[in-house]
Each structure stands twice: as structure tokens, then as C-alpha cells.
Amino acid sequence: MNIIPYFTLGFPDDGTLQAAVRSAAENGIRMIELGFPSQDPKYDGPGIRKTHAGNRASMDAFDPSILSILREHGISYYALLYYSEIHDSLDRKLSRLKELGFSGIILPDLLIDFFGESREVILHIQAQSLELIPFFTQATPDAVISDVSQMTSSWIYYGLQPSTGIIVPLDLASVTQRVKALLPGRDVVYGFGIRGTEDIKMLRSMGAYGAAVGSLFVKYLGSGDVESISRILSEMEVAASA
Amino acid sequence: MLKSQEDEVIPQNWYNIVPDLPEPLPPPRSDDDQNSSIELLNRIIPKELLRQEFTFNRYERIPDEVREKYEMIGRPTPLLRAVNLEKLLGYSGKIFYKYEGATITGSHKINTAIPQAYYAREEGISEVVTETGAGQWGTATALASALYGLKSKVFMVRVSFDQKPMRKAIMNVYGTEVVPSPSSETSYGRSVLSQDRNHPGSLGIAISEAVEYALDTGSSYMLGSVMNSVITHQSIIGLETRKQLEIMGEQPDVMVGCVGGGSNFSGFVFPFVGESRNIEMIASTAIEVPKFRDGEYKYDFIDSAGILPRLRMYSLGAGFVPDRIYAGGLRYHGAAPALSLLVKRGTITHDEVHENEVIDALKIFSRTQGIIAAPESGHAIASAIRYIRSNKESRKTIVINISGHGLMDLGIFSKRVT
Ligand SMILES: Cc1ncc(COP(=O)(O)O)c(C=O)c1O
Numbered sequence: 001m002n003i004i005p006y007f008t009l010g011f012p013d014d015g016t017l018q019a020a021v022r023s024a025a026e027n028g029i030r031m032i033e034l035g036f037p038s039q040d041p042k043y044d045g046p047g048i049r050k051t052h053a054g055n056r057a058s059m060d061a062f063d064p065s066i067l068s069i070l071r072e073h074g075i076s077y078y079a080l081l082y083y084s085e086i087h088d089s090l091d092r093k094l095s096r097l098k099e100l101g102f103s104g105i106i107l108p109d110l111l112i113d114f115f116g117e118s119r120e121v122i123l124h125i126q127a128q129s130l131e132l133i134p135f136f137t138q139a140t141p142d143a144v145i146s147d148v149s150q151m152t153s154s155w156i157y158y159g160l161q162p163s164t165g166i167i168v169p170l171d172l173a174s175v176t177q178r179v180k181a182l183l184p185g186r187d188v189v190y191g192f193g194i195r196g197t198e199d200i201k202m203l204r205s206m207g208a209y210g211a212a213v214g215s216l217f218v219k220y221l222g223s224g225d226v227e228s229i230s231r232i233l234s235e236m237e238v239a240a241s242a
Numbered sequence: 243m244l245k246s247q248e249d250e251v252i253p254q255n256w257y258n259i260v261p262d263l264p265e266p267l268p269p270p271r272s273d274d275d276q277n278s279s280i281e282l283l284n285r286i287i288p289k290e291l292l293r294q295e296f297t298f299n300r301y302e303r304i305p306d307e308v309r310e311k312y313e314m315i316g317r318p319t320p321l322l323r324a325v326n327l328e329k330l331l332g333y334s335g336k337i338f339y340k341y342e343g344a345t346i347t348g349s350h351k352i353n354t355a356i357p358q359a360y361y362a363r364e365e366g367i368s369e370v371v372t373e374t375g376a377g378q379w380g381t382a383t384a385l386a387s388a389l390y391g392l393k394s395k396v397f398m399v400r401v402s403f404d405q406k407p408m409r410k411a412i413m414n415v416y417g418t419e420v421v422p423s424p425s426s427e428t429s430y431g432r433s434v435l436s437q438d439r440n441h442p443g444s445l446g447i448a449i450s451e452a453v454e455y456a457l458d459t460g461s462s463y464m465l466g467s468v469m470n471s472v473i474t475h476q477s478i479i480g481l482e483t484r485k486q487l488e489i490m491g492e493q494p495d496v497m498v499g500c501v502g503g504g505s506n507f508s509g510f511v512f513p514f515v516g517e518s519r520n521i522e523m524i525a526s527t528a529i530e531v532p533k534f535r536d537g538e539y540k541y542d543f544i545d546s547a548g549i550l551p552r553l554r555m556y557s558l559g560a561g562f563v564p565d566r567i568y569a570g571g572l573r574y575h576g577a578a579p580a581l582s583l584l585v586k587r588g589t590i591t592h593d594e595v596h597e598n599e600v601i602d603a604l605k606i607f608s609r610t611q612g613i614i615a616a617p618e619s620g621h622a623i624a625s626a627i628r629y630i631r632s633n634k635e636s637r638k639t640i641v642i643n644i645s646g647h648g649l650m651d652l653g654i655f656s657k658r659v660t
Contacts, residue, residue: 042271042273042541043269043271045272045278045280045281046272046274046275046276046277046278049273049275050275053275111265111266112266112268112269113268115265115266137266137269138296138297138298139260139266139267139268139269139296139298140266140298141260141261141262141263141264141265141266141267142261142262142298143262143264144265144266161296162269162270162280162296163269163270163271163272163278163280165278166272166278166280166281167281167284168280168281168283168284168292168293168295168296169284169289169290169292169293170293170296171293171297171299174297174299178298
């Protein structure tokens, strides 16, 4: 099972982020999610929101060495952005992402705020030979999960909680059942609210393809404590492959 | 096992529409960079209820004990044909009404108060707190907490508190403490009072006070409407209706209900939304609180203090303070997210009714069917009558949800406004 760290580009500063990405690479990760800062990270919880606040990084202005480190290690990187931030200059932004070597993009607000145009947008992204990674949550209706997953062949991102980094009671067993029924044979990465190796073990037993971990790192990034990030990732890698 | 023959009509499961919606339900939002107001719900809402709030499960099993209590408080409620009303209106189709006023507390509110109190008791919680506008929700909370041996407290919107002493008396009989809101018991209440000593109160303010009290005392907050889990519990209205119609060999063409926070209406119609037949669903609101007509579909706070998360819904603004209270239960600024979504998509239409028309409708309904319905429910009746008057020859089968009785609201008949 893959441990997929999430970092917001530009947070907290280039040096710390580079060190964190390098340590993730050295811990053997194979995939990573990189977020572009948003003015309004509406569906994010407090942890991730901090990484966006006042962050001026953008597709045209961020530390390129982050991507070099990832390429050196053969790690696939996926862009996480709010569709609201790119829909005005979609073509330019998509070709920029392509040029930067991103394998795919995850748009957490696409099906929620732009449902009416989502089909068209997905086809458009695919025409640029980028993968649109479907992003589903507990509140995504069954028919939408089926329709959107059938338009794609990539892995799927399934958010377990109502927003990133928070925890409300959840019945994981029924999530597994749902995913099996609606997404047979698909690789599913679970995210939101994943806080430790126990969660990783649980997801592994559910047959998860991966676990996305983001909010957990925010406080360590904030205090420049890359060592803790490295330790957590290495423990999670152990739990994921045990 | 239930003791009566009603086993067939009272469903085994509640229905949750979220996995069947035509597009994703926007999640609640918390814009605080330090603490999530979504996570805060863990501190004031029983775990099982919170799980139901965010679940995609289409069916949730009704615990046996809750089903038994449902029977005890008068479920299934009657579904009757309004023959006299049909005659009076000269209607060539059929009119049915589901009568939630037949429950012990007189409205649909008990349908969710019972499971909420049950889950609180199951989780070892000893006290519950909530707000009430017209008093129906407070009464339901009072009875449900009495049934489960819980201590209870209700912040009652001040105008209602002053105008409806009998409501307060009922809650007191059930053992509930009733406090007028805004009150000096919470810091939010004090801040409102410091600006206006005679503030009439609003549901938004009373919710804030109840939530603050729950956070401070570790008691559990009871959700009266708006939230998904509440609507799931209220689906019992629609599920029973469907079964009762089936037994009578009928199918609805038009369904009409009133909307405050949206719980009785959504509970009534949601089980029918996915049906292949085209059913017209009409949400009736007070013209003084025209949330669907004049409100904006946007993220807005549930409560005035903004302690709870924001929800994507039709809203007139969380600071909205209605001036009069003839139908206190319809005075909420917003409406449940799933209902709002279906109104936005046009699946559900809306109608706004003036008080005078409501009073006329209530009189017509009392004189034909014998029931003095709640002023809130009067909107549903008025909208149905409007529909019938403009579709006399349609032969459609109309089903109206009468969310409560109006025996505690008779004052509205003596001060007719023009
Ligand atoms: C009898 C009655 N009907 C309707 C309502 C409106 O609430 P909701 O829209 O949640 O059903 C209330 C609320 O107090 C009520 O007491």
C-alpha cells in the first residue's frame, strides 16, 4: 500500500519543504500530492488551511527543485487544486501542469461546485493527456461515483471525513463495502483524518491502494521539524508494507 | 416486536437521501484556521448521531426500542382522505393528508427527539439542551428526555416564551427547565441583551445559546431540524405515507408540505424523490420568510453566533430576525442543505403564503376535516388549496403533510392582520 504525503507548495518556506520532500523520497514513497495555494481553501480543515494562508506560491512561482527531487527518485506527483482557481484560464494552467511533469490532478471542488460542467471538464483534462483523479467523499451520490469513475481509469481519491484533518465518527466497514460495490477493481486511496500507523493498518486491511497524509505534517513543517515527518513516514511505510 | 398491528406500517429503517441525490451534497464548512467547528460537533452531539449526519448509508436501522417508542407516541400517524375538503373545493381529484399532529406532543418533532435522546442515553449522557421557537421542538425534546430519564433544558425564543405560557407549562410538566432567549445564562445571550434589553429573540440566537450551554456543561445538544440526521429520522413520515398509500392502492401526483428548517417537508417527500413517476413537490414557506424566493443559495451559519459550521443552503442571512411569530416554526433563516439543493435544481418547487391566506386555509380545514392544524402546517394547506383552485380539473392525487396541530396557537385567530 502506498503512503502518499501531501504538501502545499511554498509552505512553510522553500528550504523546509525541500528537506521534507527529500526525506519523503528517501523513505521510499512512490506518489505524492502537491497543493497549490488557494485564496479560499473552502473544503479544508484547520491544519491545511494554515498552509494556504498568505502563501504566495503559484504555478508560475514556486521552488522548482522540489520537482527535481521527485523526478530523481522516480516519484509520480499529482497536483491538488481547487477548480475555482483554474477555471478562468484552464488551458494555460493545464498545459503548465503538463509541462511541469505532473501525472494528474485532483480537484476537490469540481463535483461539488461545478457539477453541471464536470463531465466536460474531465474530458478536457484528459484531452491534455493529464489524468483527472476522481475525488469522492462520503456525500458523493452512488450514481455520481459510478459515472465519474467510468470516465477514468486512474486511481481514485476517497475522502473519509467531511474536510481534511478533522475526525467525526465513521463506520469504516461500510465504507469498504460501498467502495467494493461501486468501484470494483479500482485502486482507491483514502484520505482526510489519517493520523497514525493504526489508521494505515486499518486501511491496508480494507484493501486500500494508498493513504494520503497531509494535515498531520503541518505542525512539524511549521516548526521546521523535518525529522518528525521523516520518522512518521518511515513508521507508516513499515505499517503499509508489514 | 410492536404490540399493535402497526408493525407493517412503521418502517424498520429510516431513509437517507444523500447517496441518491442527483449531485453531491456540499459539505459543511468551517473557516476557522485554529479549530474546526465541524470537529466541535464531537463535543456536543452523540457519536451515533454524528455518524448518521455524515453517512452515505441509504438505510439506517431504527433501533427496536425507538420503534416501540414511536408506537407509544402515536405512530403510525393517520393518512386520511380529505373527502369534505374535496367537496368544498369542487375538486375532481383526490386529496389525502398525513397527520403528524396526532402524535402525543402534537407535531412531527418527536420523530427525531426520540432517537436523539435514545442515542444520548445509550452513550451515557445525562443532560440535553436545545432551543425552541414555537415550542413544538421544545415539547418534543421535553417528552423524549423524560422517556429516557435525561435532564433537559430549553432556550425558548423570548416572544414565544411571553406569548405561549402554556407551551412552557407543558415542558415544565415533562420536567424540562425553560429559559427565555436571549438569556443572561450564556455569554452570547448577554451580548445580545447588552445591545437590546427587549430583544425578541430568534431561532438563530436560541440555537447559539443552547450550543454554548452544551459546550460549557458537557451536555448534549439536540438538533431540531436542518441537519441530515434529523431529516433521516423524519423520513418515517414519507415512508409511512408510501406504505399507507400502497395499502389503499393510491399513488401521489402532488405532495405539499411547509418548510421551516425543512425537516417535516424533507422527511415527507424524500422517500419519493427517487421514484420514476413524476411527482410535483411543493415546499410552502411564509411570505414573511421567503427563503427560497428571496434567499441566496450560499454557505451560511446555522446559528447567529456562528459557533456551528456553515452549510450550503438557501438563506436569508444568519442574522435574520423575523418581526412576528404567528408561525414561529417557519421563521428560520435557512433550510436543510439537501432540500436546498433539490429546490435549486427545480426538483422541488416552492410557494410563499401570506398569514391571512393561512388563517383562511386553517379555518377551511377545521370546518371540513375537523382538524385545527398548526399555523406552520396551515401553509401547506393554503398552498395545496391554491394548487387545487388553479388545477380544478386535473384529477391529480394530492397529499398534504400536516406537520402539527394548532391547539396551542389559537391566538392567531383573534388578531388577524391586513
Ligand atoms: C408544527 C410545525 N411544523 C413545521 C415546523 C417547521 O420545521 P421543519 O421545517 O423543520 O419541519 C415546525 C417547527 O417548529 C413546527 O412546529
